[in-house]
Amino acid sequence: MKRWLPSPLVSASLWAMWLLLNDSLALVHLLTGAVLGVAVPLLLAPLLPPLGPVRRPWTVARLILRVGADVVLSGLQVAQAVWRVPRRPPRGAFVAVPLQLREPHALAALAIIVTVIPGTVWCELASDRSALLLHVFDLDDEAAFIEDLKVRYEQPLREIFE
Known part of the structure; x- marks a missing residue:
């Protein structure tokens, strides 16, 4: 079958x-x-690459809930930034995020997460998979953004896939 x-x-x-x-x-x-x-x-x-084992189902559930909440919050933040454009235009920027992820399924999941969250766009993955280039709609602190992305998304994906 x-x-x-x-x-x-x-x-x-x-x-x-x-x-x-x-x-x-x-x-x-x-x-x-x-x-x-x-x-x-x-x-x-x-x-399709061969499927690897998915570990830690509770981490998967927490990540799904976190991404869902982030989609809503980020959507509200982008809407707020659009409404305040006449007073303060958004500070869009490209951000290079160093990655520890190497597993193809984990990188695909990260791509989906980054793409679904309003205000972020996945632009490029380094050929050696060591860095990710993102465009952020409104960026206050690049270092804080990178740290937040790594803690909120990369770390749980590493726990799940690696």
């Missing part, structure tokens, strides 16, 4: 998404969605 459906949940999701996008349960859409649901995971399976 795993040979033909390496990711059954992904296959089912692709099939359901195809049906939702086409807003039809016609036979042609049912079959096309099924073919896509089977073919796409099969074609992409060689590109």
